[in-house]
Amino acid sequence: MTLRSVILGTGSALPRRRMTNAELATMVDTSDEWIVGRTGIRERYIAGEGETTATLATDAARRALDMAGLAASEIDLIILATATPDQTFPASATIVQAALGIDDCIAFDVAAVCSGFLYGVTVADNMLRGGAAKTALVIGAETFSRILDWEDRTTCVLFGDGAGAIVLRAEESDQASGRGILASRLHADGRYNNLLNVDGGPSTTGTVGKVRMKGQDVFRHAVVNLAAVMGEVLEASGIASDDVDWVVPHQANARILDATARKLGLAPERVVVTVDRHANTSAASVPLALDTAVRDGRIQPGHIVILEAMGGGFTWGASILRY
Ligand code: COA
Secondary structure (H helix, E strand, C coil), X not given: CEEEEEEEEEEEXXXXXXXXXXXXXCCXXXXXXXXXXXXXXXXXXXXXXXCCHHHHHHHHHHHHHHHHCCCXXXXXXXXXXXXXXXXXXXXXXXXXHHHHCCCCCEEEEECCHHHXXXXXXHHHHHHHHHCCCCEEEEEEEEEHHHHCCCCCHHHHCCECEEEEEEEEEEEEECCCCCCEEEEEEEEECHHHHHHEEECCCCCCCCCCCCEEECHHHHHHHXXXXXXXXXXXXXXXXXXXXXXXXXXXXCCCCHHHHHHHHHHHCCCHHHEXXXXXXXXXXXXXHHHHHHHHHHHCCCCCCCCEEEEEEEECCCEEEEEEEEC
C-alpha cells in the first residue's frame, strides 16, 4: 500500500449568462464561422452582477463536497487557482473558506494562469502525502471577462468565465491498482512572458490590465510543451499511452487538443472536449471539463486519466491519476 491523493468528488459552476458567437459578432468584427473554424468555440458564459471568481468557486466547491459526501468542516486545505481574484488581497481562497463556514484551515491562491489548476493539484498532492493536510479542495475559478479588451477581436472571442473544483483526500492505495494521483510534472519558462500577459498590475500601472496575446506563437509552444509533459507523466507512472482512458486537457483551442493528441498517438475520442461550450476559462477549464466527463458517466472509477494545461509565463504541467 502507498499513500495517494484520491479524488472523492468533482463540481463546477458557470455564470447565468451565455454568450454566443453571433452575439460577439455584433460587438467586434468577427463571425461564428471564423471563431468555430479557428478555435472550435461556439459559446461561453460571462459573469454578471453578483457573480465573481469567489462566488463561482464556492458553488463549484459545494458541488464537489456534495459528490464526496463530506461536510465542509472536513476540509483542512483550500488551494484556489486564479488569475482573476476578487481582490488583489486577501486570497480568494479565504473568501471561499468563509463562505463555506470553515473556521480554520490552510487557504491560499496560486497564480499560474491557465496551468493554475495543475499547479494547485500538484501542491495539494504533495501537502497531503507529506501530512500537512488530510482533505483538500482544489479549485480553478476565473472571471476572465473582466480583464478582456472587448474591442480586441483577437482575444475577446477566446475566453469565458467559470469554476471547477475537486475534493482530494490522502488515502492508503494499492501500489499497483489503487486509485489516486500517480505522477505530476510542472514547468515554467519566464522568457515567454511577453507572448501572453496582462498589460497592467498593482505594482506597475496600479491597474489590473487587459489580456494581450500573440496567439500563433502561443499555439506553437503549446503543442510542443503539452505533448512533452504528457510524455513525462506517462514515463514517470510507467503507464503506456494505449492504457490511458481519458485526457482532460486545458480547453484553449480545439486545434491544439487535436494536434497534441495526435503527437502522442492518442485517439481523439479519448479527449474530453468542452471548449465548444465553455471557451477558454483559464484555470477553471481542466476541472470544468473533468466534472463534465465525470457527471456524464464517461470517466469511471479505475479509469486512467491525464490532466494537462499550459498558460501564460509560460507555465505548463500534467498529472496522471487512476480515478
Ligand atoms: N475574427 C475574425 N478574424 C480574426 C479574429 C476574429 N476574432 N481574430 C483574428 N482575426 C484575423 C487576424 O486579424 C488575421 O487577419 P489577417 O490575416 O488579415 O492579418 C487572421 O484572422 C488570422 O489570424 P491569426 O492570428 O493568424 O489566426 P490563427 O489561425 O493563428 O488563430 C488563434 C488565432 C488565437 C485562434 C490561435 O492562434 C490560437 O488559438 N492560439 C493559441 C491561443 C491559446 O491557446 N491561448 C491560450 C493559452 S492558455
